[in-house]
Amino acid sequence: MAKILxxxxxxxxxxxxxxKLTNSGHEVxxxxxxxxxxxxxxxxxxxLIVLDVMMPVLDGFxxxxxxxxxxxxxxxxxxxxxxxxxERDVLNGLAEGAVDYIVKPFSLKELVARIDGALR
Amino acid sequence: xxxxxxxxxxxLAVIAxxxxxxxxxxxxxxxxxxLDALLSAVQRIAAGDHAARSGVAGxxxxxGELARTFDDMAANMERQAGEQQRSATALHESEEVLRHVxxxxxxxxxxxxxxxxxxxxxxxFNDAHERRLGLASADVYGQYIExxxxxxxxxxxxxxxxxxxxxxxxxxxxxxxxxPAGPSHFHTTLIPVADxxxxxxxxxxxxxxxxxxxxxxxxYVRHQEHLExxxxxxxxxxxxxxxxxxxxxASTSDGILVVxxxxxxxxxxxxxxxxLGVVPADVxxxxxxxxxxxxxxxxxxxxxxxxxxxxxxxRDLEGEFEVGSPKPKTVxxxxxxxxxxxxxxxxxxxxxxxxxxxxxxxRLKEDFVSTVSHELRTPLTAINGHLExxxxxDAGPINDLQHRFLDVARVNTTRLAALINDVLDVxxxxxxxxxxxxxxxxxxDVITKVAETFRLEAExxxxxxxxxxxxGLAVVGDRDRLIQVVSNLVSxxxxxxxxxxxxxxxxxxxxGVDIIVSDTGPGISAEDRGRLFDKFFRSDQRVVRKAxxxxxxLFIAKGIVDRHGGSIVVETAPGVGTKxxxxxxxxxxxxxxxxxxxx
Numbered sequence: 001m002a003k004i005l006x007x008x009x010x011x012x013x014x015x016x017x018x019x020k021l022t023n024s025g026h027e028v029x030x031x032x033x034x035x036x037x038x039x040x041x042x043x044x045x046x047x048l049i050v051l052d053v054m055m056p057v058l059d060g061f062x063x064x065x066x067x068x069x070x071x072x073x074x075x076x077x078x079x080x081x082x083x084x085x086x087e088r089d090v091l092n093g094l095a096e097g098a099v100d101y102i103v104k105p106f107s108l109k110e111l112v113a114r115i116d117g118a119l120r
Numbered sequence: 121x122x123x124x125x126x127x128x129x130x131x132l133a134v135i136a137x138x139x140x141x142x143x144x145x146x147x148x149x150x151x152x153x154x155l156d157a158l159l160s161a162v163q164r165i166a167a168g169d170h171a172a173r174s175g176v177a178g179x180x181x182x183x184g185e186l187a188r189t190f191d192d193m194a195a196n197m198e199r200q201a202g203e204q205q206r207s208a209t210a211l212h213e214s215e216e217v218l219r220h221v222x223x224x225x226x227x228x229x230x231x232x233x234x235x236x237x238x239x240x241x242x243x244x245f246n247d248a249h250e251r252r253l254g255l256a257s258a259d260v261y262g263q264y265i266e267x268x269x270x271x272x273x274x275x276x277x278x279x280x281x282x283x284x285x286x287x288x289x290x291x292x293x294x295x296x297x298x299x300p301a302g303p304s305h306f307h308t309t310l311i312p313v314a315d316x317x318x319x320x321x322x323x324x325x326x327x328x329x330x331x332x333x334x335x336x337x338x339x340y341v342r343h344q345e346h347l348e349x350x351x352x353x354x355x356x357x358x359x360x361x362x363x364x365x366x367x368x369x370a371s372t373s374d375g376i377l378v379v380x381x382x383x384x385x386x387x388x389x390x391x392x393x394x395x396l397g398v399v400p401a402d403v404x405x406x407x408x409x410x411x412x413x414x415x416x417x418x419x420x421x422x423x424x425x426x427x428x429x430x431x432x433x434x435r436d437l438e439g440e441f442e443v444g445s446p447k448p449k450t451v452x453x454x455x456x457x458x459x460x461x462x463x464x465x466x467x468x469x470x471x472x473x474x475x476x477x478x479x480x481x482x483r484l485k486e487d488f489v490s491t492v493s494h495e496l497r498t499p500l501t502a503i504n505g506h507l508e509x510x511x512x513x514d515a516g517p518i519n520d521l522q523h524r525f526l527d528v529a530r531v532n533t534t535r536l537a538a539l540i541n542d543v544l545d546v547x548x549x550x551x552x553x554x555x556x557x558x559x560x561x562x563x564x565d566v567i568t569k570v571a572e573t574f575r576l577e578a579e580x581x582x583x584x585x586x587x588x589x590x591x592g593l594a595v596v597g598d599r600d601r602l603i604q605v606v607s608n609l610v611s612x613x614x615x616x617x618x619x620x621x622x623x624x625x626x627x628x629x630x631x632g633v634d635i636i637v638s639d640t641g642p643g644i645s646a647e648d649r650g651r652l653f654d655k656f657f658r659s660d661q662r663v664v665r666k667a668x669x670x671x672x673x674l675f676i677a678k679g680i681v682d683r684h685g686g687s688i689v690v691e692t693a694p695g696v697g698t699k700x701x702x703x704x705x706x707x708x709x710x711x712x713x714x715x716x717x718x719x
Contacts, residue, residue: 012502016509023514054494083497105501105537108508 002119003027005046007037007063008081009055013104017050020108021115034058038066041073048119050111051098053082053089061096068097077118081106154183158190170198222246228306228327232265232281234320240265240281243322281323284310288320294330305334375451375472378458379408381432381465395451395472397444419443421453431457431468440475449476489547493540500540504533542672546655549679556683557598563626563633564589566599570606570624578614578622588625593633595704597684602704605677609637609700612674615667617641620697632686632705643694652690653678 004021008014009032018028029044031037035057041049049067053060060080067073079100080093093101099118102111154176164172173194176187222229223246230245242260250257253269260268265277276295284291292309306327313322369376375392379385385408388400397418403411412421421441430437438454452475457465507530509515511523518526548554567589578585595602606624613622620640627634641663644652648659656671658664674688681688686704 010498010502013498013505016502016505019509020505020514083494083501104497105504105533108505109512 001025001027002047003029003044004115005029005031005037005040005044005049007031007034007049007055007060008052009033010052013052016108017111020112024112026115034060034063037063041067041076042070046076048115049076049078050115051078051080053080053093061092064093064096064098079111079114079118151183154187158187161190161194165194165197170194170201226329228252228325228329230325230327232323232325233262234281234285234323236319238285240278240323242268249327280308280310284312284323285320288312303331304329305331377470377472378467379427379470380467381428383408383428385411386467392472395443395449395474415443418445427455427468427470431455432465434465449474450479451475486547486553489544493544496540497537500533500537504530504537507533539670542670542676545676545679546672549676554679554683556601556680558596559599560594561597561599561602563593563595563635564591566602566606567624567626567635569603570610573607574610574614574622581614581617582619583614583617584621586621586623586625588623588627590626590628593626593628594706595633595684596707597704598680601680602684605680605702606635606637608673608677609702613637613639613641613698615669616661616663617697618663629703632703635702635704636699637702638697638699640697643696643698644690644692645694649690649692653688 004026006014006017006021006028008017008030011032014030014032018030021028029040029046031040032055034055037049037051037055038058040046051060051063055063058066060082064078064080067076067078074097078098079102080098081102081104082089082093083104090101100114102114154174157176158174161172161174173191174187176184225246226248228246228249230249231243233241233243235241241262241264242257244261245253245257255268266274269277280293280295290309290311292307294305294307296303296305298304307330308325308327311324311326312320313324315321369387369389372389373391375395376387376389377385377392377396378387385403385406388396388398388403390400393400393403396415398411398415409425412419412425415421419441420443423437423439423441427437434457436454436456438452440450440452442448443451452473453470454473455468455470458467458469460466507526510518511526511530545554567587571585571587571589575585575587610622610624617639618641622640623636623638625636625638627636642661644659645661648661651657653674654671655675657675658669658671678688681702681704684704685707686702689701689703690698691701692698
């Protein structure tokens with residue numbers, strides 16, 4: 001049972017992930033853009049953040065960078081989602097501080113497993 | 121004359137009587153005998169015996185003196201006679217030599233008598249002249265030349281002799297005489313000889329045959345003229361070629377920059393100048409380094425200085441630089457060594473190509489492909505995710521049939537996703553942008569993973585699935601990509617095989633490893649074999665067409681294997697089956713990244 005911030009601008013994808021996470025026993029907070037995600041991270045202090053890369057206003061990498069700069073938010077584990085699956089992007093993400101990086105389309109079960117792993 | 125002294129008559133009578141006797145005796149001895157001897161000597165000399173001497177001694181006596189004087193005279197005469205003889209012999213010998221020289225000379229030697237009236241008569245000539253005239257010297261000796269020579273020849277010769285007389289000194293001239301065999305050329309010298317009264321009474325003639333010489337000279341002159349003609353022609357041709365080359369040089373759409381090895385710019389065509397933003401005339405003859413320095417703000421040609429090291433070693437070097445602002449152009453350059461006939465490098469010829477547009481198009485294409493693939497993945501994710509939720513029961517319980525149908529939908533979204541990945545892979549390979557991990561990969565791990573993925577599918581089709589994953593075999597490479605390769609091969613094997621088995625096995629091979637994917641399918645025809653790994657190739661065999669596919673799988677698989685420094689080969693027998701053998705070296709091979717292209 002954890003508080004998970006889900007930042008995803010595609011409503012259908014956001015819906016299905018939220019549904020699965022809720023069914024798995026987690027509390028889900030949703031943001032549809034990078035700036036909102038950053039605000040909610042600050043105000044709601046989630047236990048984990050699922051961050052889509054392609055988002056309006058601020059994209060996933062920018063949000064990640066901002067999170068890591070903020071001492072109060074640094075420690076929150078971040079899992080990145082993206083349709084871009086290049087090695088370069090993965091390494092970038094991991095180098096920037098994400099704990100995991102999942103490529104779309106992904107298996108929801110797999111996502112849940114990785115989230116559980118990151119929360120441990 | 122003998123004179124006798126007498127002093128005293130008295131004594132003298134007796135002495136005289138005795139003296140008379142003595143004198144007679146004496147006279148006999150000292151007068152008569154020497155006189156005899158003298159007489160006989162004279163007679164012998166007269167007879168020709170030059171060695172005769174009086175044989176009388178007695179210097180001091182008048183007779184003795186006489187004898188001695190006589191002997192001296194005889195000795196002189198003998199000596200003179202000897203000298204005369206020697207002179208005569210010497211003269212005779214020189215005459216012989218001279219005669220020999222004259223006769224055997226190939227030059228025509230002739231002597232002409234000039235009569236006081238100015239007529240010219242033959243006074244002898246050598247064999248060479250005889251041959252020419254067809255007359256014997258002895259036969260025409262003393263004749264006027266008009267008597268023996270053909271009228272025209274006599275006229276010509278006479279005229280020449282007249283010239284000599286008029287000149288009063290030796291003259292030389294060239295003459296050409298017509299002969300049946302062709303013209304004969306002579307160089308003739310006439311030497312006038314004057315007598316005691318200073319009248320020229322003889323002319324010595326020497327005619328040297330220069331026909332061959334002249335012929336050779338003429339040939340030489342003709343040859344020279346011919347050569348000059350050739351040179352003129354060649355020059356014209358060369359000039360035409362040069363002009364054409366210059367036109368090409370000036371009008372080619374590529375820029376051309378030539379820098380000689382010491383580092384001076386020797387040529388720059390208009391297009392090259394335009395690309396670099398300079399006027400060719402300003403730059404030619406100046407140092408290349410100076411040029412780069414001057415242009416450093418507008419032309420970012422970082423490898424410019426390394427150009428020479430490569431070219432000197434006979435290698436090409438290529439790369440790109442940006443030039444100009446605010447909208448920089450991308451220029452692709454290539455430097456090649458220009459060689460001497462002898463093989464040494466003398467200059468670097470650099471071609472410059474404006475590839476701005478090309479690069480832009482490439483970028484657009486890349487952007488497009490990645491955008492499209494991204495756009496396609498998004499709805500796919502939504503479909504996939506929702507299907508998964510229902511299948512897994514998150515939306516409530518479902519019956520078997522619903523489960524089966526939804527599964528089909530899900531499998532197809534997986535296929536779509538694979539397709540999108542393939543297209544992206546192909547695009548990246550084309551742009552040479554595939555990035556591979558360099559990590560130790562356990563072969564058994566790869567094989568097992570693939571087996572897990574496909575075993576059920578194979579068995580569902582009634583095919584046996586065999587796996588051999590030996591431990592301890594490892595290579596350096598990209599695990600995910602290798603799984604992709606093997607999966608592709610196994611997937612094909614299952615797709616195209618209707619009965620029998622599919623197998624995947626690993627084994628050591630040299631210093632690397634082999635992965636073998638085999639099947640008992642229909643095999644691959646000979647004509648298909650050659651095109652198997654081509655982009656978009658799909659066999660016309662019915663079973664292949666039926667199974668669908670984009671024709672990208674093997675192309676991508678080969679691309680990945682090549683980038684690992686390995687190889688894929690296929691063994692196949694129609695009606696029996698197929699074996700794909702992937703060889704991977706233990707370390708990552710392949711060509712190094714970089715712009716050096718060794719020749």
